[in-house]
Amino acid sequence: xxxxxxxxxxxxxxxxxxxxxxxxxxxxxxxxxxxxxxxxxxxxxxxxxxxxxxxxxxxxxxxxxxxxxxxxxxxxxxxxxxxxxxxxxxxxxxxxxxxxxxxxxxxxxxxxxxxxxxxxxxxxxxxxxxxxxxxxxxxxxxxxxxxxxxxxxxxxxxxxxxxxxxxxxxxxxxxxxxxxxxxxxxxxxxxxxxxxxxxxxxxxxxxxxxxxxxxxxxxxxxxxxxxxxxxxxxxxxxxxxxxxxxxxxxxxxxxxxxxxxxxxxxxxxxxxxxxxxxxxxxxxxxxxxxxxxxxx
Amino acid sequence: xxxxxxxxxxxxxxxxxxxxxxxxxxxxxxxxxxxxxxxxxxxxxxxxxxxxxxxxxxxxxxxxxxxxxxxxxxxxxxxxxxxxxxxxxxxxxxxxxxxxxxxxxxxxxxxxxxxxxxxxxxxxxxxxxxxxxxxxxxxxxxxxxxxxxxxxxxxxxxxxxxxxxxxxxxxxxxxxxxxxxxxxxxxxxxxxxxxxxxxxxxxxxxxxxxxxxxxxxxxxxxxxxxxxxxxxxxxxxxxxxxxxxxxxxxxxxxx
Amino acid sequence: xxxxxxxxxxxxxxxxxxxxxxxxxxxxxxxxxxxxxxxxxxxxxxxxxxxxxxxxxxxxxxxxxxxxxxxxxxxxxxxxxxxxxxxxxxxxxxxxxxxxxxxxxxxxxxxxxxxxxxxxxxxxxxxxxxxxxxxxxxxxxxxxxxxxxxxxxxxxxxxxxxxxxxxxxxxxxxxxxxxxxxxxxxxxxxxxxxxxxxxxxxxxxxxxxxxxxxxxxxxxxxxxxxxxxxxxxxxxxxxxxxxxxxxxxxxxxxxxxxxxxxxxxxxxxxxxxxxxxxxxxxxxxxxxxxxxxxxx
Numbered sequence: 001x002x003x004x005x006x007x008x009x010x011x012x013x014x015x016x017x018x019x020x021x022x023x024x025x026x027x028x029x030x031x032x033x034x035x036x037x038x039x040x041x042x043x044x045x046x047x048x049x050x051x052x053x054x055x056x057x058x059x060x061x062x063x064x065x066x067x068x069x070x071x072x073x074x075x076x077x078x079x080x081x082x083x084x085x086x087x088x089x090x091x092x093x094x095x096x097x098x099x100x101x102x103x104x105x106x107x108x109x110x111x112x113x114x115x116x117x118x119x120x121x122x123x124x125x126x127x128x129x130x131x132x133x134x135x136x137x138x139x140x141x142x143x144x145x146x147x148x149x150x151x152x153x154x155x156x157x158x159x160x161x162x163x164x165x166x167x168x169x170x171x172x173x174x175x176x177x178x179x180x181x182x183x184x185x186x187x188x189x190x191x192x193x194x195x196x197x198x199x200x201x202x203x204x205x206x207x208x209x210x211x212x213x214x215x216x217x218x219x220x221x222x223x224x225x226x227x228x229x230x231x232x233x234x235x236x237x238x239x240x241x242x243x244x245x246x247x248x249x250x251x252x253x254x255x256x257x258x259x260x261x262x263x264x265x266x267x268x269x270x271x272x273x274x275x276x277x278x279x280x281x282x283x284x285x286x287x288x289x290x291x292x293x294x295x296x
Numbered sequence: 297x298x299x300x301x302x303x304x305x306x307x308x309x310x311x312x313x314x315x316x317x318x319x320x321x322x323x324x325x326x327x328x329x330x331x332x333x334x335x336x337x338x339x340x341x342x343x344x345x346x347x348x349x350x351x352x353x354x355x356x357x358x359x360x361x362x363x364x365x366x367x368x369x370x371x372x373x374x375x376x377x378x379x380x381x382x383x384x385x386x387x388x389x390x391x392x393x394x395x396x397x398x399x400x401x402x403x404x405x406x407x408x409x410x411x412x413x414x415x416x417x418x419x420x421x422x423x424x425x426x427x428x429x430x431x432x433x434x435x436x437x438x439x440x441x442x443x444x445x446x447x448x449x450x451x452x453x454x455x456x457x458x459x460x461x462x463x464x465x466x467x468x469x470x471x472x473x474x475x476x477x478x479x480x481x482x483x484x485x486x487x488x489x490x491x492x493x494x495x496x497x498x499x500x501x502x503x504x505x506x507x508x509x510x511x512x513x514x515x516x517x518x519x520x521x522x523x524x525x526x527x528x529x530x531x532x533x534x535x536x537x538x539x540x541x542x543x544x545x546x547x548x549x550x551x
Numbered sequence: 552x553x554x555x556x557x558x559x560x561x562x563x564x565x566x567x568x569x570x571x572x573x574x575x576x577x578x579x580x581x582x583x584x585x586x587x588x589x590x591x592x593x594x595x596x597x598x599x600x601x602x603x604x605x606x607x608x609x610x611x612x613x614x615x616x617x618x619x620x621x622x623x624x625x626x627x628x629x630x631x632x633x634x635x636x637x638x639x640x641x642x643x644x645x646x647x648x649x650x651x652x653x654x655x656x657x658x659x660x661x662x663x664x665x666x667x668x669x670x671x672x673x674x675x676x677x678x679x680x681x682x683x684x685x686x687x688x689x690x691x692x693x694x695x696x697x698x699x700x701x702x703x704x705x706x707x708x709x710x711x712x713x714x715x716x717x718x719x720x721x722x723x724x725x726x727x728x729x730x731x732x733x734x735x736x737x738x739x740x741x742x743x744x745x746x747x748x749x750x751x752x753x754x755x756x757x758x759x760x761x762x763x764x765x766x767x768x769x770x771x772x773x774x775x776x777x778x779x780x781x782x783x784x785x786x787x788x789x790x791x792x793x794x795x796x797x798x799x800x801x802x803x804x805x806x807x808x809x810x811x812x813x814x815x816x817x818x819x820x821x822x823x824x825x826x827x828x829x830x831x832x833x834x835x836x837x838x839x840x841x842x843x844x845x846x847x
Binding site: 088262266 | 634637650
Binding site: 142145146148149150151153154156157160161163164166167168169170171172224290291292 | 345347366367368371372376377379383384385386387388389391392394395396397399400402403404405406409410420424427459463
């Protein structure tokens, strides 16, 4: 028990960040599962973070209510933005969500209530590690159970071939927007958790580079199954610490390692790191692993 | 009449791809649709499946107007189709492809799955059995767990048909189901279509392979330059001078 | 009135640099349907290498410039070989190429950080002699004129090259339809490599010019221009060279005018991204772009 306390004393904040990053990676995963490359997760997290933070600080709202409100507002914005934006495909969708993210960041930078460039200061520090991991467990499980459900099948079909999916009766617009809104809600929730983890949040923490990071977690971990993004988040969030542990402290080198991992994955393991495990676990090593092959 | 196409016209920036096309397909009928390249068959098919709307004219399914419906709503009315370019889901298994096609008939609600309720498992077993039955129908049950990518060309065509059947459609639109196939594959799919028709399925068949279409269809509509040249029995069509002209005149002749 | 004219001059000037940068971006997109996010990193490295050649290498700017351009052209070839060529056969090559370019961007940026440090550096004093002219109340520096001249020269040379030379025409053919081009006997891989060479060379040129003008170079200077470059090519139409040039000018002008009208630089980027967002929703093909994204 003592060792555990010690561990937490040193690595407590890393553990917390791993949890939050996992949630954020999952929020992006929800849109990727339906084939939509959205780079707006960071912005939705920011919306959730600021909403929750402002509610707790300025209005004295209870913590859970603030979290819920943050997630809800993010979801609403996701709905409003999603409807026009999801008509775009591929790279255009990515750029549209990216520019949306930038607009949000700049807006937050310039509004008084959010504290502008100095950020929102003095948010009560009430997020606990248990809270984060409980949320991760619940949300992760809920996402895992999508597979095999109608929503899960629809996402998969839309991702594989939108035209064929529509021909099978799937209302592609509805499901694309759904994936977008769900992703926004999870991101907003995670943002709220994050806001109450540190005393201060600043607009820069929800910008383009974070959105790219989330994408990297998903790609490195693998997007064919729900725990891929989590794996990616865990690995890449702890990587700087691991590198420091083996004596690599230079910033540029750590950065280069990140880039190199991403490059190696996309070149040689396009389905992410989870594809290593999948190959061992399946009955038919050459066959695909889809919901049809599971018994439950 | 299950399907009624009334005077459908479709223009693309000044060019009339379809010009007042009409045809009717009775329930349980196999209806062929032929014509030289560029005659408008694909456009008509896209109108019938909802990908594009007609510029003028109407389409009725079971006396209900469907020409203004989007693709997924048309599918919900009971129209299923295969694609000329084969649009399977490559990452899924064969069984997965068919189960994906069950969207309209399998509710697969989320909450029972979330709570691992036995009703979810029970329903899933039923859906799986039905999907296997569709695979068996086209002779692919042995390949249920194979990746769709691993199939031969002919098997992929059959898989697409199995997937279309999974939604229990009323009307099956087959877009060149034997294109590029050798005799053995063509015969196999021909027998499949015959047996489907034997069970009462209504089929609209687009194909270039003349003997194939003639052998299966009760009636055939010939398109040329976006217009209906003629609708008749295979015998009538085979002998009609305009049809011969349309094909030989454009330099095309088919087996 | 004079102020407006001054702003116009400034806007046109920065617009030229944006245009030069965007042209490289859009060239790759036109030929490969690929968004190369490493372009901004090449821009950065280009500027820094140019600086290094002048500063440490003691070369005069008119020798360093072409050398740096050459270097980055080769870097572009490397980029293609390592990150893009292996992925070309894949069905989702646009997407995996995008990821690959992100990986390379990270690697390049870490290299820049490692080699040049994180601080902002300047070109040495005597690099360029600057004259000032007052034309009807508007201040123009000789440096501005030179930069505009070089940009225009390069863009003109590129347009002529694409129109008249064998390689240029081959590039246009591959951009139209690479399968047909291959059937016509065009060595597609070589053409693609050339495209990357040219694109990176142009990106580098923009980097040096940018660095010369603002007299500030740092490893993260690519970030500010990266998103703007995206906005420019969307506005002008992805794949269209004239679009990139005109888009660049329009963008430069709008930036400068926004600052002038609102009196602050805070909202400058917000306007840019809102415009980008709106353009994407209403007319994703931009002013001159092709209508359809080539699908696999």
